[in-house]
Amino acid sequence: MKRINAFYFIKEGLKNTFTQGFMGIASIAILLSCLVIIGIFLLTTENIDLNLQNIEEQDEIVAFVDEILTIEEAQDLKYVIDAVPHVKESIFVSNTEALHTFEDQLEGAEDIMAELESDNPLRHSFRIFVDDIEDSTAVADAVKMIPGIIKVRHNEFVTNNIISLRNVFSIAAFAFFIILLALSVFIIYNTIRLATVARRKEINIMKFVGATNWFIRWPFVIEGLIIGLVAASLAYFCSWYLYTYFVDNVFEGINIVKLLDFNVISGRLALIFYGVGIIVGVAGSAFAMRKYLRV
């Protein structure tokens, strides 16, 4: 692109965006709406994912050690457990520690505790955490086979439900995102096409005077770029305002739900907004006018 033309294209692109009245505003408003919906959806999915992760992190396998093993022999089992594939971490809990935990839960039952301390019936155990919740059943089965482990406690029902929920949610989230994206491309394409129809006479004249296709296309592409940038900036501001409003006013005091700070996701959100905005704006413009270049 020559320098003289670059200035002309930018000037024309700016002029077209802001002087064509309703069409320019309509394009920005429609893209803005789509981006805000995508933004709200992403913020919601990120927060649901965060809360699912918290539930996942609480999922643990408890392996009980045979009481015939000494405490040293029991502790040595940690090396065997840690070597099981997908084990992230294992924590040894001696029967004394287990009794103290039990004691904390039985406040006011000093008599029973005194009796239990003299003859501790609890076993040494390991709390085992896995890399991914989907591997927890396989890990529990493998740990069960280790000599010296006599029992494994693992809540398979809860685990399976979390896995199902997460998988269903991931697929639904991805599908919804694609549908929204396709919908916004379709709407923007048609809005820009309407704007292009209004200027087909100008395009036609340019073709007859000897303009190359790219000379005609550039101002429209720049117009699409401006529409994309403006819509993305407004969408980012709207998402920030709506999200912080909900976090501060609607979810305030509800501790059961963990919410992401906007700053944690702001970079990714901006990237998606500007990426989608620019691609949809530029591609929409370029495709919408293709028909009128065939003169």
Next chain:
Amino acid sequence: MVLFNNVTKTYANGTKALEDVSFRIDQGEFVFIIGASGAGKTTITKLITRQEAFDSGEVVVNKYRLKTLRNSQIPYLRRTVGVVFQDFRLIDNKTVYENVAFAMRIVNAPAKEIRARVPHVLSLVGLTHKAKAYPTQLSGGEQQRVAIARAIINSPSILIADEPTGNVDPNMSREIMDLFQAINDRGTTIIVVTHELSLVKRMNKRVIQLDGGKLLYDKVGGGLL
């Protein structure tokens, strides 16, 4: 230079617009193309500007052989051929000056050259005083003169006018023909497609007459009309 050699053109709907048409127009000529509606006049202009492709034969416009012309070369062919339409085709939200300057921007002319050339061409078509007016503020004749100024601003070697006097009054028609003559006197080839036989007779130039897509007559003067 325009060369048609045994050119045949059939549209997608089966209409045979041109059948085995041959003629040659040399640089600097002034030619009228006449004929009834559907005779194939406009098809000739569409082939010269490569809006349409032809079925068989050969078309050469200036240095371009249109049969083998790549799409990327079409804009460069069109820069050598100025076109004037019956409906003027001006951009309503641009002033007279901008409508003309716009054609120079497309060929990447420097701003300094545009500032010097546009007033010169506007004075040639007698519209210096209307430079800041918008097309909707002009009469039909004035709009056609803006279209002519735009068509010649890049000094094309050929100027094609398709029914240029169709939307203007008889006095203005004569003025437009005189303007074409002045442009022709500077060496530009002029091809005028028209059905106004009185103008053709008055100008006494070479006439190519078509009938049903076939060449009927090609001679200087309007004697046989």
